[in-house]
Amino acid sequence: MFGFGRRGKRRKAAGEQGHALGAEQGGEHDGLPAEDGFDGPYDEKEAPADQVSRLDLGSVRLPVPDGTQLQVEVAPEGEVQAVHLVTPVARLTVSAFAAPRSGGLWQEVSKELAEQLRGDGARVVLEGGDWGTELVASSPEMSLRFVGVDGPRWMLRAVAASSTEQSAAAGAALREIVRGTVVVRGDQPMPVRTPLPVELPEAIAKHLAQEQG
Incomplete structure (x- = not known):
């Protein structure tokens, strides 16, 4: 068994809360469109007017299929560290980071991830994907696929993150989410690799506060 590299190990102490997304929320998140019309991810300034309902997490807006479970990792001081979409085939996590104008950060990060995961005992394979290099790390118990843009x-x-048997389906689900994602970078200067802040919608934040209270 292996984790998500060094960053993932630091998150193990974070608490998790669950919340369901889907039609029971009155259509706030109506899921992915039936047709495959995505060709993102999109920068906020180029986001399409496609009428797709997206989960607004501040720095990223994600299309979410009906019935997906939302898992939130919260640090002891209350800061949201990560949000995961739990589907029948995999747990999907989409995060955004500050990057240089010149681009090329994913190439650096993917090499570092490969080294870290190999150090954790995983078998790591680099594959060509829709946006370039995809990194697949596997053990007998689980599979991790990383996509970077x-x-x-x-x-x-x-x-x-999925079982090894669900690896292919997990990859397809991940790419579909990425294609419909909108990234909100903002104009403020940030050091390269700084995680863009994650913010929960008010309704979900209240729900989690009630569960914790």
Whole structure:
């Protein structure tokens, strides 16, 4: 068994809360469109007017299939560290980071991830994907697929964690989410690799506060 590299190990102490997304929320998140019309991820300034309902997490807006479970990792001091979309085939995590104008950050990050995961005992394979290099790390118990996309002053990193048997389906689900994602970088200067802040919608934040209270 292995984790998500060094960053993932630091997150193990974070608490997790669950919340379901889907039609029961009155259509707030209506899921992915039936047709495959995505060709993102998109920068906020180029986001399409496609009428797709997306989960707004501040720095990323994600299309979410009906019935997906939302897992939130919260640090002891209350800061949201990560949000995971739990589907029948995989747990999907999409995060955005500050990147240089010149791009190319994912190439650096993918090499570092490969070294870290090999150090954790995983078998690591680099594959060509829709946006370039995809990294697949596997053990007998589980599979991790990392997809990275370089955008204008941001880098998107998406991860699918699944059983080895569901690896192919998990990869397809992850790519579909990435294609419909909108990244909100903002104009403020940030050091390269700084995670863009994650913010929960008010309704979900209240729900989690009630569960914790």
